[in-house]
Amino acid sequence: MFLTLLKKELFVELRNKEVILSMLAFGLTVLLIFSFSLSGNPKINHEMAPGLFWSLVVLSSSLGLHRLFGQEKDFDAFASLLSAPIDRGTLFLAKWMSGILFLSIIEILVVLPFFLFLGLSQPMSYLPGIGIVLLGNLGIVAVGVIVSGLAMRAKMSAVLLPVLLFPLITPLLIACVKATTGWYHQLMFNYWQFWVLIMATYVVIFGLAGYVFFDHITEE
Amino acid sequence: MSFLFQERFLRILFIISIILMVVNLYAIFFIAPMVPEQHYAQKIFYIHVPIAWSGFLSYFIVMVAGIMFFIKKDSYWDRVGLAAAEIGTLFVALVLITGPIWATPIWGKPWIWEPRLTTTLILFLIYMGYFMLRKFGGHPERVARYAAVLGILAFLDVPLIFYSVKFWAPQFQLHPQSEMGQQPDGILRVFLFSMFTFTILYILMLRFRVKILNFHYKLKTNNV
Numbered sequence: 001m002f003l004t005l006l007k008k009e010l011f012v013e014l015r016n017k018e019v020i021l022s023m024l025a026f027g028l029t030v031l032l033i034f035s036f037s038l039s040g041n042p043k044i045n046h047e048m049a050p051g052l053f054w055s056l057v058v059l060s061s062s063l064g065l066h067r068l069f070g071q072e073k074d075f076d077a078f079a080s081l082l083s084a085p086i087d088r089g090t091l092f093l094a095k096w097m098s099g100i101l102f103l104s105i106i107e108i109l110v111v112l113p114f115f116l117f118l119g120l121s122q123p124m125s126y127l128p129g130i131g132i133v134l135l136g137n138l139g140i141v142a143v144g145v146i147v148s149g150l151a152m153r154a155k156m157s158a159v160l161l162p163v164l165l166f167p168l169i170t171p172l173l174i175a176c177v178k179a180t181t182g183w184y185h186q187l188m189f190n191y192w193q194f195w196v197l198i199m200a201t202y203v204v205i206f207g208l209a210g211y212v213f214f215d216h217i218t219e220e
Numbered sequence: 221m222s223f224l225f226q227e228r229f230l231r232i233l234f235i236i237s238i239i240l241m242v243v244n245l246y247a248i249f250f251i252a253p254m255v256p257e258q259h260y261a262q263k264i265f266y267i268h269v270p271i272a273w274s275g276f277l278s279y280f281i282v283m284v285a286g287i288m289f290f291i292k293k294d295s296y297w298d299r300v301g302l303a304a305a306e307i308g309t310l311f312v313a314l315v316l317i318t319g320p321i322w323a324t325p326i327w328g329k330p331w332i333w334e335p336r337l338t339t340t341l342i343l344f345l346i347y348m349g350y351f352m353l354r355k356f357g358g359h360p361e362r363v364a365r366y367a368a369v370l371g372i373l374a375f376l377d378v379p380l381i382f383y384s385v386k387f388w389a390p391q392f393q394l395h396p397q398s399e400m401g402q403q404p405d406g407i408l409r410v411f412l413f414s415m416f417t418f419t420i421l422y423i424l425m426l427r428f429r430v431k432i433l434n435f436h437y438k439l440k441t442n443n444v
Contacts, residue, residue: 146373150366155356164349164370167342168377171384178388198384205376213369216290219362 001086005094012071013102019064023106027060028113035117042119049120050180054173056110058140061103062162065144068099069152078152082218092145092214096207099141100134107133128183135199136176142206143168149217175199223435224428233424240417252410261325266411268318270418271311272340276378277422278308279343283375286368298364299437301371302354303429307422309347315340335386342381346374 013019034052038045045052072078081091115122123129144165151160175198182192225231248266255262285301288294319337320330331337350370357363 146369150353150357150370153358153362154353155358156352160349160352160356163352164346167345167349168373170342171377171380174384174388194387198380202380205380206373209373209376213372216365216369219365 002090002093005086005091006097009094009098010101013098016071018070019067019102020105022067023060023064023102024109026063027056027106027110030056030059031110031113031117038118040119042121045118045120049118050184051177052118053114053180054136054176056114057103057107057136058166058169058173060106060110061140061144062165064102064106065099065141065148065165066151066158066161068095068145068148073152078218079220082220088215088218089211091218092210095145096138096141096210099145100137103137103141104134107137123184124186125183128189129180132176132179132183132196132199135196135203136172138203139172139176139199139206140169142203142210143172146206146210146213146217149214172199172202175202224431230424230427230431233420233427237417237421237424240420244414244417247410247413251406253406255407259325261322264318264322266414268315268322269411270415271318272315272336273415274418274422275308275311275315275340277419278304278311278426279347279371279375279378281426282308282371286371289364289368295361295364295437296434298367299433300426300430301367303426303433305347305350305367305371307425307429309344309351311422312340312344312347316344333385333389335382338385339378339381343374343378346370346377350374 034056038048069078072081082088114120147161147164147168151157151164154160175195179192179195179199181187182189182195225234244266248263252263252266254260281304282301285297285304289297289301316337319340323332323337324330350367353370354363354367357366
């Protein structure tokens with residue numbers, strides 16, 4: 001059932017590309033603003049790169065997460081989905097995984113202009129960075145799906161989503177920036193392993209919370 | 221207003237709160253010894269810490285009310301959660317006002333990213349979203365469920381916020397409270413008395429607010 005739901009999410013997105021296009025356009029625009037707001041000094045950009053990257057991810061994801069339930073809301077398809085004999089936890093997992101996939105695609109598309117525009121040097125190794133980004137995506141999207149579900153039927157849902165999302169993901173954002181700084185500035189793993197632990201704890205807590213509470217969130 | 225005082229317990233609690241508050245203020249200004257380096261600025265500590273404690277207690281009650289709401293399926297627990305969230309946010313807002321007042325003479329600047337103060341600020345922001353969700357969430361039954369979920373999630377986030385801020389900026393770990401052990405005798409007694417007084421005040425406020433919300437609910441459902 002999970003795979004069927006995931007396929008449905010991917011199929012809908014492939015058809016209209018609503019989430020990916022909105023995130024990509026917004027991400028590139030934010031990147032342009034970052035480039036002009038900073039002094040243009042590569043040394044300063046190098047120092048600030050991890051924070052800027054995660055700011056870009058969080059800002060872009062808030063837009064994409066808002067559209068995660070967009071199709072169901074616009075066409076009133078959520079009621080039909082809920083009337084099907086599907087475990088709501090599985091529904092959460094499908095939304096979570098599809099959200100991570102969309103966010104990862106955006107990151108892949110944005111990372112090259114990010115390095116180019118800010119004049120950043122290449123990292124020494126890629127694998128730990130990919131791991132950190134994936135863990136960060138897991139946490140952001142877990143909370144994002146919960147919050148998006150809460151805001152879905154509300155008035156002013158576009159405003160409500162970031163207002164709820166940003167403070168809730170603060171500890172994750174701090175950990176993401178710190179872990180990325182450790183990796184990108186080539187510090188020993190001992191110096192930033194604590195932050196990976198915080199990220200993992202966050203993912204477990206909010207992943208479980210989403211699985212458990214999605215039933216109450218989606219109830220009509 | 222008279223319906224608030226129909227219960228004998230609340231009448232007694234109300235009178236006790238007034239007496240305790242007057243005695244507390246007297247103890248803070250006339251019994252507690254002066255701290256040489258901090259002078260009168262230190263007096264706000266007897267207000268700041270107890271309201272911070274009451275604020276966090278209140279958010280804990282929001283979480284408990286959320287869990288009880290899902291177990292009992294009774295809207296009473298939604299009203300308890302709302303009352304606790306309102307009072308908690310009022311207290312937390314006061315913490316964010318009194319904190320910088322106290323910090324200015326002690327740290328030399330009104331704001332530093334100290335974990336307790338930062339956790340309080342982030343919780344305050346989460347609860348701004350909580351009230352927006354309550355206002356714009358739509359159907360009351362749905363809003364009650366959503367508020368319960370958010371109340372639980374917000375409290376689960378507290379230890380993560382605290383520890384991430386603590387290790388994010390280790391240079392800002394000097395909270396004035398950590399110097400308590402070196403303060404003159406007599407401070408602890410007044411401090412504990414103030415904690416007790418504000419806890420009683422908090423319980424009274426919560427009971428009053430729940431009573432008012434129950435009354436509103438009965439009016440809406442024509443059960444009055």
